[in-house]
Amino acid sequence: GVLKATSIGKCKIICRTEKLEANLDIEVVGKIPPECSDEIDFGTVEPGVEKTLELKVKNQSCTSIDIRISESDEWFECSLPSVHIQKGETYTLKIRTVPDKLPDGAWLTGKLNLDWGDDKKDIKVKVVGKGISFSRTEIDIGDIQVSQIQSRTIIISNNTKNDVQMAISSSANWIKYNPESVTIKAGKDGSVTITIETWEFEGNKTYNGLVMFDWPLGNVEVPVKVNALSDKTPPQIRISDTITIYNATEAEITGETEKGCSVIVDGIQAKLTGTQFSAKIKVVQAPSKKTIIIESTDKSGNKTVKEVLIVNIKRRKVVMTVGVATMTVNGKSVAINPPPTILRGATMVPVRAIADAFDATTEFNKDTNSVTITLDGRKIIIFIGSQTAIVDGETKLIKPPAIIYNGKTMVPFRFIAEALGAQVEWDPKTKTITLNMDKMP
Known part of the structure; x- marks a missing residue:
């Protein structure tokens, strides 16, 4: 048969039958790879200057070897295309740079290939061009x-x-x-x-x-x-101590912590993008308050815990425009009849429509010719044709006074809104009225 080996030595083959035994001594004469450096580094080479280095190749095999030599690039070359090395001998190859193939400022890496038939080896060749x-x-x-x-x-x-x-x-x-x-x-x-x-x-x-x-x-x-x-410093959590939301059933909590941390918001695993974290949590119907816990844990196990107060405000927003028979209440369209109308130099609105928009109650008293509006303990009494009104027991000026228009009690929009505790915005260009009323928890 054929034996292949990478080391030399002797072994014995024994053949046995029932009555006979034969011994055969075998000497293994396999080829060991030649020994040489893995890298040739020319260092810095001046433009136009040839530099030569030596590569010593030792034949460790028990037989002579023939090595074929090739270069991966033109900027360096070996002194011989091939070499025959007797067993146990060391041969010195000359490797030189080729000046006209080595551009100014080039940092190059190539390979010198040694091929001896059974195997081959690539030797890294490096040079630094000055510049x-x-x-x-x-x-x-x-x-x-x-x-x-x-x-x-x-x-x-x-x-x-x-x-x-x-x-x-x-x-x-x-x-x-x-x-x-x-x-x-x-x-x-x-x-x-x-x-x-x-x-x-x-x-x-x-x-x-x-x-x-x-x-x-x-x-x-x-x-x-x-x-x-190992990091012993707890991560920071950057988020406001109080977060205000309006009419919400859930809230998206966003903040910053250190990159790579795990963040839990009110028991929910937060999403982390870089240093930004976010999580959606359920909240109690407005008006309400809720304290949540945010935990940030870094790779070393350091943890920071922060409490954040979520304030869910009940907001009622009413938007109406002079001459338009519909208004919006928190974005929902609602009829208003009569529409806001400019009378006696003021924008007048139907008192019942405004009261209903804010969930207030209205009651008309024929004996006193007055309208009473009640909302969350607040009481407003408006007298038809009178420039005085009573707001929570105090007499207030109402000008122009309330009137009956198209069968409805009309009052100045700013008076009724502020008496109910709403914030008022007026856009003179579009003649649009915006009323905001916040109910705190």
Whole structure:
């Protein structure tokens, strides 16, 4: 048969039958891969200058080997296309740069391929062309607590005669960079800010990554190293102590906390986008108050608890326009007859329609020729044709006085609204009246 091996030695094969036994000694003479460096680094090479380095290749096999040599790029070459190395011997190859193929400012990486039939090996070849330089060739942040941010700036100098445009990327999502690409004018400097975000880190662990710079004549990898320490600082919760809502059955609670935290709002898992969290919760029908609990827990288990008061105000909003026979009550269309009308130089409205819109009660007294409006303990008495009215026992001026118009009691809109406790808005352009009444819990 055929034996393949990567090491030499001796073994014995034993064949047995019931009466016979035979022994066969076998020497294994497999080929061991040649020994050589994994990288050839020319360092910085001046424009137009040839630089030569040696690569020692040792044949560790028990037989001689033939190695075919090829280059991935034109900017470097080996002194021989192939070499024959006797067993146990070391051969020195000459690897040189090719000046006219090495542009000014190029940072290049190539491969020198060694092929000896049974296997092959790629040797990394690097060169730095003078003209492009980086202020940092590595970023070691050192110790940093989880949930903290650190930034470093890399200055790139372009001392060539041409503008250079670089694309920037990273090997890990915790390494951010700004900008994503940079154009550096000839003879000028450019800068890139590298930001390390540790939101997803685990404490007491080392993280490694790369920032990559690519341009037509080269590529550079800048190693990034971070030692993450356990965070002992509770996360912050940024949200108002009191949130006011109106006529709501549910409320959307939004705020900010540290990135990567888990947030619970009133027992509901909140959605987190970056540092923003949001959650919808149920609330008691207005008017009502409710205190909710917000919890934010970071990756290290630190927790912050915050109480927030939700105030649900019952708001009644009435909108009507002079001459229009419909009004809206909290957005719902309701008939109003007669419509708001300008009489005696004032905008008059039917008292019953306004009272009904605010859930007030009205009562007409024929003996006193008056209308009584009652709402939440407030009592208003308006006398037809009189410039005086009684509001919670106090005499008030009403001008012009209430009148009967088209069979309805009409009063100045501002008087009745303010007497009921509503806020008044008047738009003279559209002749629109807006009344807002808030009932606090």
